[in-house]
Structure formats: C-alpha cells, structure tokens
Amino acid sequence: MRALFYFLLSWPVKLLVRCKVIPESIESLDIGDGKSVFYVVRHQSASDLIALQVACKKLQLPDPLEIVEINGKSMNRCICLARPSSIFPWVTSQPTNAVQQGLDLLQHHQKNPQADAQLIPVNLLWGRAPTKQKADVGDVLADEVSPNFMRKFWIVLFLGRETLAKFSDAVSFRQMADDHGTDEKAAHKLIRITRFHFHRQTIAAKGPRLMDRQQKFTALFATPAIKRLIKDEAKSKGLSEAEVRKQALGMMKEIAADYRQTTIRLGERILGWLWNRLYDGIEVRNGERLRKLSEEGHEIIYVPCHRSHMDYLLLTYVIYHQGLVTPRIAAGINLNFWPAGPIFRKAGAFFIRRSFAGNRLYSTIFREYLGLLFNRGYSVKYYTEGGRSRTGRLLQPKTGMLAMTIQSMLKGIDRPLTLVPVYIGYEHVMEVASYHKELKGSSKQKESAFGIIKAIRKLRNYGKGFVNFGEPININEFLNKQVPDWKDSIDPIDPPKPQWLTPAVNVMANEVMTEINKAVALNSVTLTALILLASENQALTRKELEQQLDFFLDLQRKAPFSADIIIPEESGKELVDAVIKLNKVEITDDEMGQIISLSKQGALEMSYYKNNIIHAFMLPALVCRLLKSYDKLNFDEISDKVIQMARLMRAELYLWQNKDVIAEQVAEILDFLASKDMIKQSKAGYWSRNNDCNKTYLLNLLSSCINETVQRYSIVIKIINQAAPINRSDLESSATTLAKRMSTLHNINAPEFIDRKAQAAIVNALREWGYIKSDEQGCFVANEQLAELNDILVHLLDEDVLQSILHS
Known part of the structure; x- marks a missing residue:
C-alpha cells in the first residue's frame, strides 16, 4: 500500500515539481562506495520524499523510499525530523522516530566494527523567498515550518517549479559512533546538529528576514551617527532639521535597493x-x-x-x-x-x-x-x-x-x-x-x-x-x-x-x-591572443598555432600558475576551431594549408584578451627569455633573475608568488622544458637551450610574451640613467613620449604600452624595491642595484629594440 501510494502521488508531483539539485555531481559528497547510504530531511512529507527521489535519481544515488535491513530490522532509508502540523491548531503533532532511527544505526555500528553507513543531509526548499518582517497572505499559504497537507498542496502548486534540493557532505555513522558514543544522548546530538545545519542552509539560500525600503529608512534615521549629523547640518547651514531630514531621505531613496x-x-x-x-x-x-x-x-x-x-x-x-x-x-x-x-x-x-x-x-x-x-x-x-x-x-x-x-x-x-x-x-x-x-x-x-x-x-x-x-x-x-x-x-x-x-x-x-x-581562466581566445600577438607579423600557420596552444596548455598542466587556475580540457585543434567560429582571427587559405593572422584592428582588440591572462605566463616567459638570451645559467642564477623581475611586476600584474614559490615554479618550468627536450642541463648543473630549432621554436615564442613588459621597464630606466635627477612628472611624461615613439617604430598596438599610469606603476615599483631613491629636492636618482637590473633587461631585449631605446 505504501509503494502504491507513492507511485500514484509521484505522477502529479513530478508534473508540478522542477527540482534544482546542488551539487550537480556526486563526486563532492564524499560518500565512499555509496552502498550504505541514508538520508535525513526536515519534513515527513510525501511530496518532499518524491522530490528527493527525483533528485537522488539525477545523482545516481540509492532510492530514498527503499526499505533497508539493519540487524534483521526493517528501516526507512530516509530519516525525517518533523511531522506535518495538523490542520487543527489545538492538535499537537507527534515527534517522528528520527532519534530512534539514529540510535539504531549508531548501535548497529557498535556491534559491527566493519559497518560504515553514510548519512546525507538533504535540505528541500520549496521556493526561495525570504521571510518578511510583516507576514502577508502569500506567507501564510507558503508557510514551510512543518506545513500541513493543505498548505503543502499550495506550496507544491505555486512553488513546485522553484524547488531546491541541497545535498550536504555525508556524515559517517562510524565516525559518530567512535567519537560521540552510541547511546541516546549521541542520537539526540546528531538530530540537533542536523536541525541547526538545515537552519543555516535555509538562511543561506533565502537570506535573512527581509526589510522593505521604508523600514530601512526608519532604521537609518534611528542610527546615532545620522541623528547627530542632521543636527550638525541644520546648525551649520541654517536649515531646519525637517529640511535636512528631507534631503537625507532623498539620498536614501537614491541609494537603497528595493529587493x-x-x-x-x-x-x-x-x-x-x-x-x-x-x-x-x-x-x-x-x-x-x-x-x-x-x-x-x-x-x-x-x-x-x-x-x-x-x-x-x-x-x-x-x-x-x-x-x-x-x-x-x-x-x-x-x-x-x-x-x-x-x-x-x-x-x-x-x-x-x-x-x-x-x-x-x-x-x-x-x-x-x-x-x-x-x-x-x-x-x-x-x-x-x-x-x-x-x-x-x-x-x-x-x-x-x-x-x-x-x-x-x-x-x-x-x-x-x-x-x-x-x-x-x-x-x-x-x-x-x-x-x-x-x-x-x-x-x-x-x-x-x-x-x-x-x-x-x-x-x-x-x-x-x-x-x-x-x-x-x-x-x-x-x-x-x-x-x-x-x-x-x-x-x-x-x-x-x-x-x-x-x-x-x-x-x-x-x-x-x-x-x-x-583564479584566472584560460580559454581559446585569450590563449590565441597571447600567442599571435607574440608571433612575428602576428600570424602563424594553423599547424603552428595548434602546436603552440598544446604547448601552452601542457605547460600550465605540468607547472600551473596557481592551484585555482582554470585550464581548458580541449586540444589545440579544438581551441582553434572555437576561435575561428567566434570570428576573432583572419583565415588565409593556400595550397599548403591555412594561415591564421590578426588584422590591425583585430590585434588591437585581441590585446584586451591577452591582458586577461598575461600574468599567468609571466614566469615561464621570463625563464624562456633568460635561456634564449644567455648561453648558460645555473638554477640559482635563473631563479635570482626571475625573482628580481617578478617582484617589479608584482604590483602591476598582481602576481602572488613569493621568493620560495618562484623558486619552486622555476624548477617545475625547467623540468617541463627538459621533458620536451627543449633545454638540457650539463653535468656542472648549467641549463642551456637545445640547438635543434625544431625543438626550440615553441620556447622562443613563449619568451616573446614579455617583450612589451621588459621594453617598458627599459624605457623608464634609460630615462633615469640619462636625465637623473628627474622629478616624477617629467619622468612619467618622458617615458610615455618614448613609449609612443617605440610603438610607432616597432608596431606595438597594446594600449597599456603608452599609458601614463602604466609608466607610473613602473616608477613606483622601482622606488619600492630600492632601485631608485629621492634626493633632497624630491627628484629621482639611481641606486647602485639599478645597474644590475639594467644589465638583466639589456639581455632580455631584442637587439633592434635595444638600439631604438638607446639612441632615442
């Protein structure tokens, strides 16, 4: 009869109810093999249990309406905390057998050391409307505090399409039995904690008690700070307090939400x-x-x-x-x-x-x-x-x-x-x-x-x-x-x-x-932008672009920028297809295949997307640039130079790595490049590039991703060395002028390259790390360590760019 009842009721409930399930997959619930699973819900309601059944089916979890045998005793798989209230206000609802079920399960684990059942709390919310300060007819109809069957009918009818099933992490009965005992006190504690957990979840999903705008205004006028200010404003401006209150009310109306x-x-x-x-x-x-x-x-x-x-x-x-x-x-x-x-x-x-x-x-x-x-x-x-x-x-x-x-x-x-x-x-x-x-x-x-x-x-x-x-x-x-x-x-x-x-x-x-x-997210457009803008003439064959994309993705998988980074699961070929579909690149076909390039306007647009992710590749690009620029370097030399450059870039690019993390990531990057046979390490511990151009062209392009960044630093340092002592305004102005000249000479379209604020950020970084200092007149002069930094930058610059900077 029970099975027949739920079968017949399931048809109208499934028709009226659309259940949003959180989380969307079972992996985050931590339920082990999923064999011995029980559920706990707030209400002993047929509609709740059928909605739970639908949600469990989506997650491929056991049916909550099943009967489970425990020590020869039949038990419901679902524990319900409260019975529906009576339609008659003078009749008190009887408690459910939740405590007894919990006690039975705890004692089962006491008798069977191998047992480890899991209890999954599931909070079923019908609608997401917050409780109002003043109740109205809608609140009465949709009252969810142990609603009786008449109220539940209206809830399902009007709010069934807004149902939310929140599955929480599973609780181990084994752990509960071992840590808290297996007596009735432990069972009561389990139920009490579950009730409080559901209360917190409900507040999180619906929000706190809702205030309307007028209640907010009343509360604001009652604050001591606004009371005092109204009196001060009235006195200082020769107005009545009523006039100031009217001004204040207008500002409150301008500000306040009306949720x-x-x-x-x-x-x-x-x-x-x-x-x-x-x-x-x-x-x-x-x-x-x-x-x-x-x-x-x-x-x-x-x-x-x-x-x-x-x-x-x-x-x-x-x-x-x-x-x-x-x-x-x-x-x-x-x-x-x-x-x-x-x-x-x-x-x-x-x-x-x-x-x-x-x-x-x-x-x-x-x-x-x-x-x-x-x-x-x-x-x-x-x-x-x-x-x-x-x-x-x-x-x-x-x-x-x-x-x-x-x-x-x-x-x-x-x-x-x-x-x-x-x-x-x-x-x-x-x-x-x-x-x-x-x-x-x-x-x-x-x-x-x-x-x-x-x-x-x-x-x-x-x-x-x-x-x-x-x-x-x-x-x-x-x-x-x-x-x-x-x-x-x-x-x-x-x-x-x-x-x-x-x-x-x-x-x-x-x-x-x-x-x-x-928490940066890499995607087809941002990666393609970074690669093409670093390429000569901003063009690559399709095969080269696909290889570069696979290389960049593999790098982040093996030596990730951070634990929170989002890395696409697609291949380079699939990412190229996505970029073409979005009309972000120009396609030229010839007898040898496709060439993918950027127009002048396209390059300008793609610089925006490149800037979304450039920080995630700054360390790998620095390592590659050093290996390209120096004949050989040992690990400590590479790390020290990367640390010097990265700390300057930290304020501009919001890099998170400290010295120790940088050293760890440099080691990961070197290991990755070595695994690709792009670099090699001598017996003396020195790293150098592989001479095979087929192996290193990928490395060379990655190294080009920092071109504009090191050029901007070189421009500022060149002006300091040439014109010091120099005040901040003249330094930033001269750096911006030279940056504009360089952008014309070398076809640099990045807006931040000629942005005065970007030059100011470089000046601030140089001052913060002691490369420059202020003299008695407040003008900037170089410190001794600026020469060492300048030597690194000279090695990182392309020869033609270096000549343009030095002779400007």
Whole structure:
C-alpha cells in the first residue's frame, strides 16, 4: 500500500515539481562506495520524499523510499525530523522516530566494527523567498515550518517549479559512533546538529528576514551617527532639521535597493534564456567555497573583477544557481536610468555616486546603509576596481568600499565578514570596441535605454563565460594579523577612523586583486591572443598555432600558475576551431594549408584578451627569455633573475608568488622544458637551450610574451640613467613620449604600452624595491642595484629594440 501510494502521488508531483539539485555531481559528497547510504530531511512529507527521489535519481544515488535491513530490522532509508502540523491548531503533532532511527544505526555500528553507513543531509526548499518582517497572505499559504497537507498542496502548486534540493557532505555513522558514543544522548546530538545545519542552509539560500525600503529608512534615521549629523547640518547651514531630514531621505531613496523575489525569479528565467543564446556554456569553479562559508555563518562579500556590464547579471545568476541568496549589489549611479535602474534596484542593486565630493551627509548615509546590510546579514557585492577595465588588466583598486566595510566592523558586528574574490572571464566582451575608442580619446558613452536596445540587436554567440571563486579572505582573521589590537577601536555608536585603517585597507585591496588573478581562466581566445600577438607579423600557420596552444596548455598542466587556475580540457585543434567560429582571427587559405593572422584592428582588440591572462605566463616567459638570451645559467642564477623581475611586476600584474614559490615554479618550468627536450642541463648543473630549432621554436615564442613588459621597464630606466635627477612628472611624461615613439617604430598596438599610469606603476615599483631613491629636492636618482637590473633587461631585449631605446 505504501509503494502504491507513492507511485500514484509521484505522477502529479513530478508534473508540478522542477527540482534544482546542488551539487550537480556526486563526486563532492564524499560518500565512499555509496552502498550504505541514508538520508535525513526536515519534513515527513510525501511530496518532499518524491522530490528527493527525483533528485537522488539525477545523482545516481540509492532510492530514498527503499526499505533497508539493519540487524534483521526493517528501516526507512530516509530519516525525517518533523511531522506535518495538523490542520487543527489545538492538535499537537507527534515527534517522528528520527532519534530512534539514529540510535539504531549508531548501535548497529557498535556491534559491527566493519559497518560504515553514510548519512546525507538533504535540505528541500520549496521556493526561495525570504521571510518578511510583516507576514502577508502569500506567507501564510507558503508557510514551510512543518506545513500541513493543505498548505503543502499550495506550496507544491505555486512553488513546485522553484524547488531546491541541497545535498550536504555525508556524515559517517562510524565516525559518530567512535567519537560521540552510541547511546541516546549521541542520537539526540546528531538530530540537533542536523536541525541547526538545515537552519543555516535555509538562511543561506533565502537570506535573512527581509526589510522593505521604508523600514530601512526608519532604521537609518534611528542610527546615532545620522541623528547627530542632521543636527550638525541644520546648525551649520541654517536649515531646519525637517529640511535636512528631507534631503537625507532623498539620498536614501537614491541609494537603497528595493529587493523583490519575484524580480529574481523572473530574471533567472530570462537570463537562462539569454545565456543559452549568447554563450556556449558558463563554466563555474569553486562554488563549494561559497556554500561552506554560508553554512558556517559567514557574511559573504563578493569582490569580482569588472570586465563588462554582463558581470552584474552573470555573477548574480551564478550565485543563485549555487543555491545561495543573491547579494545586494553596489552599482554605479550611471546605471540608474529608466528602465534599467528600477529593474536593477528590485534585483538588489543599491546605487553609489562616483564621487562623494566632500558631501558629509551623503557619505555618512551611504556608510550607515552599508553597515545596516551587514548587521542584518545580507550578502553584498561590490567592484574594488570601481569601473570596467578598458585594457583587460586589473585596475588599481578603489579602497572606499573596503574601508567602509571595515568601519562597519568597528561598530561591533558579531558575525565573521569574508571577502570572496571572483575572477570573471569571457571569450568575447561586447564592449571591447568601445573600450579602444575611449583609450584613443573618445568620450565615454553614457548608459541609456537606447544603448540597451542597440546592444540587444547585436547579440550573437559570445563563446564561453567563466566564473571562478577565489580563496576567501576572512576580514576578522586578516585584521588580527595586520592590526592585533584592532578591536580596541570598536565603538557601537560612532567608530573612529583609526590611523591603521588606510594602510590595512591598502594591503587588503592588494590581496583581493592578487586572489582574483590567481583564479584566472584560460580559454581559446585569450590563449590565441597571447600567442599571435607574440608571433612575428602576428600570424602563424594553423599547424603552428595548434602546436603552440598544446604547448601552452601542457605547460600550465605540468607547472600551473596557481592551484585555482582554470585550464581548458580541449586540444589545440579544438581551441582553434572555437576561435575561428567566434570570428576573432583572419583565415588565409593556400595550397599548403591555412594561415591564421590578426588584422590591425583585430590585434588591437585581441590585446584586451591577452591582458586577461598575461600574468599567468609571466614566469615561464621570463625563464624562456633568460635561456634564449644567455648561453648558460645555473638554477640559482635563473631563479635570482626571475625573482628580481617578478617582484617589479608584482604590483602591476598582481602576481602572488613569493621568493620560495618562484623558486619552486622555476624548477617545475625547467623540468617541463627538459621533458620536451627543449633545454638540457650539463653535468656542472648549467641549463642551456637545445640547438635543434625544431625543438626550440615553441620556447622562443613563449619568451616573446614579455617583450612589451621588459621594453617598458627599459624605457623608464634609460630615462633615469640619462636625465637623473628627474622629478616624477617629467619622468612619467618622458617615458610615455618614448613609449609612443617605440610603438610607432616597432608596431606595438597594446594600449597599456603608452599609458601614463602604466609608466607610473613602473616608477613606483622601482622606488619600492630600492632601485631608485629621492634626493633632497624630491627628484629621482639611481641606486647602485639599478645597474644590475639594467644589465638583466639589456639581455632580455631584442637587439633592434635595444638600439631604438638607446639612441632615442
């Protein structure tokens, strides 16, 4: 009868329910051989169990409706924590036999030392709407706290298509029995921990109790900082407090989000259609980091790189599909135009002006609004770069939002705040053409409804998108290391701006950008761009390009830039097919085959994609360049020279490796090149190139990837040696002028090559590492070690380029 009941009920439930399963594969659940698997769910509900059955089938897990024999005793494979509530409010629901089932399983493991059953907690969520401060009719109909069968009917009917099944890591009954015993107390503890785990998961998926905008405004006006400021503003400007409150309310309305779950649900469906139209797939990595943080009670602050306006939509969509509540997003005020502004606001966006311009009232309100979000437990997303990168490289971080985040902590937030760096990459960025126009001096186009319509008309296949969640940075732990006594500055009413704040924020911002770059995603376009732009005349035969791609991929697989890097699984041939499909290269056919090249405009566009990943190949390229430039070098000589160059490039490219890691990676690179028979080591320990050109042409092209970087350093050093003492402004101006000359002489199209900010970054690096110093007048002069660095650079430059620099 039980089997017949579930069979008959499964038809309407399967028709009404669409279950999103997280994770999407069984590998991350750690369930061993999967033979002795049990499940624990929140509610003893037939619809829950049938939805679980469907989810288990997707993951190829045992059927949760099966009966299992344990010590001759029949047991349900699924443990349910609570029975449905009665339709009559005066009738109290009886507890389930969850504790007894847990006790039976623990005692089974006590009697059978070889037994090791696994318990998988599965949280079934019907809908993702957060609980509101004030309940309405919808909340009553969709109440999920042990709903009775009438309420469950409405839940399945209206929310069945929004069902989420979150599978957690399996718990070993063997470990529980060994560590906590096998008595009733241990069984109760197991059930209690599971209930708390489900509560944390539910908050992570739905978010904390939702405040509407008016409740936020009321809460903000009640803060001591805003109360005090209103009085001060009224007194200093000769206005009434009511007039200042009106100004403050206008600013709050300009800033505050108006989150609506219906907008998120509708947006998810539209974006699902859009991504299928635009992309060949969205590759997401390390989503388990987010789930672990949220289930441990961390407040997550997403800090992604910023490539495109697509970032807002893509990252929010990905987070939602990781089973987590979508964050409140800090968006530039330029996006607050009709109709996008109201839609973004309802999707959780709050708007920030580009500059506070000394507006004390606005800055205080914004800081208090951000603090309110943190205090209420909302996850937040903001872009530390402040705007989209026009060159493809990470921009210097804007530290304002990070500073306000730490200042919010100084009010005594009692939960851990954790930054999650996010690398976002694309095989095609739809704004690249406009970026290059802006870099050439064109004014930035203002966002508008017409711009959206124009962009929609141009929608086409954009290849793949990539979202990689980097290593989280716990702000509490970071401050404990950087400023051990930071908690002494906590003031719940009006926290000060301590002296340690700015230096600590600068270090944190640099760490965020470094973690973003560690999570780099290689793809067909970025790799092809890097290779073709390093090639003579920016052209290769198809066979050569395929070989170079296979070589670059193999290098990263054997000597990876970082543990978080995304490396394509495709072959070089498949990557070339993908690039051709995206119309990123020009194809010339002759009797001997295909030649793949870049047009002048194509080279300019592809420089953007090259800059997305150039940092991941900087160390291998340096090693190859040294081996090409010197007849022989031992390991220590190679490592020392690479370390000198890499530390200069660290601030510009956000390299993460320290001296020890660089030495380890240099050894891995040398071993890889030796395995390819491109280099050899003498009995005395010296490394040199193989003389067979068929073996080394791959190495030579990789070495060319650093051409423009070492040229820019040589330009700055040449001017210092020639014109010192020289002030910063003249140095940067002269370096930029010479860079422009070099770009004309040697056909260099990279925008960052002639960017004055890039020259300033080189000057800062030279000063930081002691290669130059300031004299009494504040002008730069060379230190002794600059000559040693210059000697390395001279060896790394091509002869014709060196002559152009020396004779300019």
